[in-house]
Amino acid sequence: MLEFFKEGLLQFLSYSGFGNCTWGHIIMIGLVFIALGIIKEYEPLLLVPIGFGIIIGNIPFTDGLQVGVYENGAVLNYLYFGVVKGFYPPLIFLGIGAMTDFSALISNPKLILIGAAAQFGIFAAYITALLLDFTPMEAGAIGIIGGADGPTAIFISSKLAPSMMGAIAVSAYSYMALVPVIQPPIMRLLTTPQERLIRMRPPRAVSHREKVLFPMMCILLTAFLVPTGLPLLGMLFFGNLLKESGVTKRLANTASGPLVDIVTILIGLTVGASTQATNFLRPASVLIFVLGAFSFVIATASGVLFVKFFNLFLKGDNKINPLIGNAGVSAVPDAARVSLVEGQKYDRTNFLLMHAMGPNVAGVIGSAVAAGILLSFLY
Amino acid sequence: MKSIYKYIFTVVALFAVTATFGQSVDDLRLNEMMIKNVDNYADEYGRHVPWVEIFNTAYNTVNITGCYLTDDTTGLAKGGEIPTRWYRIPTDQKMYMPQRSFLIFYLDNSPLYGPYHANFNPAESKTHYIALISANGKELLDIVEYPVELRDTARTFGYVKDGVRDPKAFKQGKREAGELDYLGEFTPASSNETGEKISKQDKLKRDDPYGIGMAIISMAVVFTALIMIYIMLKIFNYVTRRATQKSKAQEQAVTPAKAMASKAGEEDDTVDGPTCAAIGTALHLHFGSMHDEESEVITINMPSKHYSPWAQKELTMKRNPRR
Incomplete structure (x- = not known):
């Protein structure tokens, strides 16, 4: 009898988390993410689900119980399917499209070029990753972190480097959350006090017809050029058409509200859970984090420097304040908010938010196009 | 408005031509x-x-x-x-x-x-x-x-x-x-x-080991895509401006009196200082929850019991079916 109890207890212990725990499970950083989200309020809608997912993914268990995210038949595995097959990111893009107002861009079209320049971060990271001996596919997946777009990063990494998806997604979302910390020093370093005071001409009013035509024309122009970006671009502009058409309010509300919330919860939780210590704690993950930071820095710098270069050809009140150059990365609307805050440090009456929203939404389009190019080259 | 359709037609035609050239036998x-x-x-x-x-x-x-x-x-x-x-x-x-x-x-x-x-x-x-x-x-x-x-x-x-x-x-x-x-x-x-077949990966690694070629091509494509959108938006700008100017000119030509009135109306649109102050105060009160109309009244007086049909029991009872 005693032997039975002893054996039963030992067997139970072997199934429990205590019996399977390793140092790797303990040092995973889920709690840090949750703390950053709740206490610092850095992108809480993303960091809290990801942080909790990291905790779920790192509860130690015996293989074969069908509970882990990588085990066939597990509930988490079914939810993770949307990440692996890449259908969550386009759904998020549908919601983003239904939330985004492209008026700032339509009224001042030249700002769109900043969104293109900032994509250099992606390719700078790609080149650096190749130098560090990553394969071209892995380098492409790492480079996309520089687009500052979580769904795009997940979409691309699920296609090009599925084994690195956890690290890439966590890295992308972390740096997106840290946009207010990473970008200001670079912006200050690359601009002069006079440049920071530039006042931009207020944007003109945009008609309803322009807003409706914009998504339709954009999808034709961009998808014809880069069809591989269709899942992201198509959903982005479809969502925007739902919003701007004025006749599909219910669909737009669903896409920008409940749908995007549900997918955000699922994608955050499952991406977090995919960072199991056994897969995540590798030297490559550290390199991914370093390269991600590097690509963010380059993307920000490219945007700011491009505005400075562009200003050489502009006169009078057409000049652009280089403090909106950082918004070329597609972290909407955080990057634009950083422009506003930085601008107001030097002139409290200079409101750059709406101007910065132009390159910011252009960054979303630019990163989706860049993702399409990476796929066409590498997939 | 006709001009807008003209531009849309031009863009569609451009696409059709491009597509035709793209499909070269x-x-x-x-x-x-x-x-x-x-x-x-x-x-x-x-x-x-x-x-x-x-x-x-x-x-x-x-x-x-x-x-x-x-x-x-x-x-x-x-x-x-x-x-x-x-x-x-x-x-x-x-x-x-x-x-x-x-x-x-x-x-x-x-x-x-x-x-x-x-x-x-x-x-x-x-x-x-x-x-x-x-x-x-x-x-x-x-x-x-x-x-x-x-x-x-x-x-x-x-x-x-x-x-x-x-x-x-x-x-x-x-x-x-x-x-x-x-x-x-x-x-x-x-x-x-x-x-011996070489994979796409290996070919890329062999032909472009540092990724510089791909970076240049990719940036060129990103810029091309966004420049195309830029041109489209410029056309939007131009068409909208022209349409606005045209409709204004037509209005003025048809009814000068109406035009004068609209001009006067435009002048009236400018908001003066006291109005701004009033709007600002109202918003401040609204967002600060300091509105003066309360939905409920707190009182020490005994409230009078008013008649309410909700309290009438016979209204809540099921009626006999009519024959």
């Missing part, structure tokens, strides 16, 4: 052919007949419907009736050849067997070439002269490197040495290059 090649087919590739009826493989060398879809396959080019560029040994490729879903794809046609002189069966058989031909001709019957898209012995040999003949030919020499009716030859293996509907 010039990129088609007669990549591989077999005349003495004893026991090799069989058609859908299980017959071993001569075949030719068309290869789309382009990186886009090409519609080959309407092009001609023939072993007799004497009718080329003459117009008029279609020569008897010209096989017009019919409409079929598979005729839209995807990028870098292959399509097999059987040269068995049995066009009734289906769209992939030509109306001539090179084994019975006086010539020893096969040609692909454009839909207008005037351009020679590709022509492959094969050795006469091919008719007696169960081997395939074609491009050593898939569809690679010297365009200058081809225009002059010549061929570079080694461009066409007997092929080591027969590879219908697949690449003729049967040597």
Whole structure:
């Protein structure tokens, strides 16, 4: 009898988390993410689900119980399917499209070029990753972190480097959350006090017809050029058409509200859970984090420097304040908010938010196009 | 408003033209052919007949419907009736050849067997070439002269490197040495290059080890895409401005009095200081929850009990059905 109890207890212990725990499970950083989200309020809608997912993914268990995210038949595995097959990111893009107002861009079209320049971060990271001996596919997946777009990063990494998806997604979302910390020093370093005071001409009013035509024309122009970006671009502009058409309010509300919330919860939780210590704690993950930071820095710098270069050809009140150059990365609307805050440090009456929203939404389009190019080259 | 439709029409037309140019039949090649087919590739009826493989060398879809396959080019560029040994490729879903794809046609002189069966058989031909001709019957898209012995040999003949030919020499009716030859293996509907295959990854690593080439191309494409949107938005700007100016001018021309009134109205639109202050105060009160109208009243007085039909029991009871 005693032997039975002893054996039963030992067997139970072997199934429990205590019996399977390793140092790797303990040092995973889920709690840090949750703390950053709740206490610092850095992108809480993303960091809290990801942080909790990291905790779920790192509860130690015996293989074969069908509970882990990588085990066939597990509930988490079914939810993770949307990440692996890449259908969550386009759904998020549908919601983003239904939330985004492209008026700032339509009224001042030249700002769109900043969104293109900032994509250099992606390719700078790609080149650096190749130098560090990553394969071209892995380098492409790492480079996309520089687009500052979580769904795009997940979409691309699920296609090009599925084994690195956890690290890439966590890295992308972390740096997106840290946009207010990473970008200001670079912006200050690359601009002069006079440049920071530039006042931009207020944007003109945009008609309803322009807003409706914009998504339709954009999808034709961009998808014809880069069809591989269709899942992201198509959903982005479809969502925007739902919003701007004025006749599909219910669909737009669903896409920008409940749908995007549900997918955000699922994608955050499952991406977090995919960072199991056994897969995540590798030297490559550290390199991914370093390269991600590097690509963010380059993307920000490219945007700011491009505005400075562009200003050489502009006169009078057409000049652009280089403090909106950082918004070329597609972290909407955080990057634009950083422009506003930085601008107001030097002139409290200079409101750059709406101007910065132009390159910011252009960054979303630019990163989706860049993702399409990476796929066409590498997939 | 008509001008807007004009611009939309221009853009759509531009797309149509681009798409047409993108689908160029010039990129088609007669990549591989077999005349003495004893026991090799069989058609859908299980017959071993001569075949030719068309290869789309382009990186886009090409519609080959309407092009001609023939072993007799004497009718080329003459117009008029279609020569008897010209096989017009019919409409079929598979005729839209995807990028870098292959399509097999059987040269068995049995066009009734289906769209992939030509109306001539090179084994019975006086010539020893096969040609692909454009839909207008005037351009020679590709022509492959094969050795006469091919008719007696169960081997395939074609491009050593898939569809690679010297365009200058081809225009002059010549061929570079080694461009066409007997092929080591027969590879219908697949690449003729049967040597060691290099993956896309390895090729990229070999050709662009530092990724600089790809970075330049990619940035160029990103800029192109966004510049196209920029141009479109510029057109939007221009059209909107013109439409606004036009409607204003029309209004002023038709009713000057109305125009004066609207001008006066515009002046009235400017908000003066006290109004701004009033709006600001109202917003401040609203957002600070300091509104003066409360939804409920707190009092020490005994509230009077008013009559309410909700309290009447007979109204809540079920009525008897009417007869």
